[in-house]
Amino acid sequence: MIIEIENLHKSFKLNGRKDELHVLNGITTGINKGERVSVIGPSGSGKSTFLRCINRMEEPTSGSIKFNGQDITSETCDINEIRRHIGMVFQHFYLFPNLTVRENLTLAPVQHKIYTPKEADDRAKELLSRVGLLDKIDEWPDRLSGGQKQRVAIARALAVNPDVLLFDEPTSALDPEMIGEVLEVMKELADSGMTMYLVTHEMGFAKEISDRILFIDKGVISEEGTPSDIFDNPKQPRTIEFLSKVLRR
């Protein structure tokens, strides 16, 4: 397994209150190389927090996360080095508006000395043509549509050659007509064998590309299985209820 998560807990301190909000209550799971795992569940169930713990965007309260056998929650671990190998795509893209598309893609690889500036530039072109945006290479992010921004954001995450990609609701902030172009890029990525964690509300897409589905509710994995297990044969009452709500439309 490339990532192993054991008994992961996360709680947030609430402003001005003594009690804590327990978001994750003991999650044990993992992902194999080349596997595509989708995380679904109701709002506030902790699925985004779960994803953000994997590259320590959120500090886990307790539990262990191992990347290639190395515990990334330990004090001695160089988290910047780990994050190079675990890319993340955000709901709101977060392209750097002070940099052109090209610079967005070349900043991190050049800083990490993965590539020389020349190589990074070639790699940027290659990635942009892969997401169909080579003609936007010298554009400012603010001049792109939402769908284009997200495709650039995916290319940016790929520019440091990560082993795993984390997608945090990548299509939730998009206008409906732009969702397709982003899903297409992700599908292509999934077919190329990228290891992917995907938090999503796009049930159809999750079913199509995933090897495995995690249903998270109240901070625990309440059901887990292949897409057909979960979508066609859900066992837990909560899963059945959730799916009946989201699949009805």
Added chain:
Amino acid sequence: MITRNNNNNLQDLQKRYGMARGDIVLAVCAVILLFLLYRSGFFTAESWADFARRFEQNFIRESRYMMLVNGLKATIFMTFFSTLLGIAVGLILSVIRVAHKGGVRIPFLNWLANCYITVLRGTPVMVQLLIWNFTIFASARTLNLQYIAILAFGLNSGAYIAEIFRGGIESIDGGQMEAARSLGLSYGKSMRFVILPQAVRNVIPMLFNEFIALLKETSVAGYIGIDDLTRAGQDIQSLTMEHSQPLIMVALIYLAIVLLLSHLIKRLENWLSRSKRG
């Protein structure tokens, strides 16, 4: 939010009275100018000739206008380099404070930065100038006084500019830092390549405002014996025994520069909000 509301109120006023903002400003300036001319004897003097004679005495004879020119040079020199020093100091202070708040463990540096800001903002800049000159550099009498002034004004404005930068940094969406960190960039590199360029761009107009503030603040430099613009006016006063004309001329010079800079800031703001970069 507050400034936006004020803007709306101002726009209402302008609509109601059918005046553009520039018109109001010009009208007020004209009234002040007329009053100043009145005080300098423009209308009350026995004659035009009298005003012209005194004007000649104050500014033309023995090339006294050169005193003002040299004073202006000193003022602009001090203001310019104080602002640069202030920006450098302010940037460092603000990054320390923001980094501390953002989880980087630098409690001692943060404590130092807080002390610095508290002390320099909590005492008058003139007192600081006097302390620099008469206490800290008391024995360094060969040092150019203007350098001491630049140090005093620059370090003082650094405390204010730190707050400007802090506001600028904190106005950047937290997702920008997360996105940079998610690529494996360190906190420092994320700051340097992603956050600060955006923050600095947002606060450029405020830095120009600080320049204007400093331009006026340096008028106390005469207290340590620097012949700045204000002091030049006073020097002419003592040469010609003339009360009004030299100081009013000094005031008009300051005002002209401030108006020019304000105009530039406005154009800059328009340009910044129109350009797509950021």
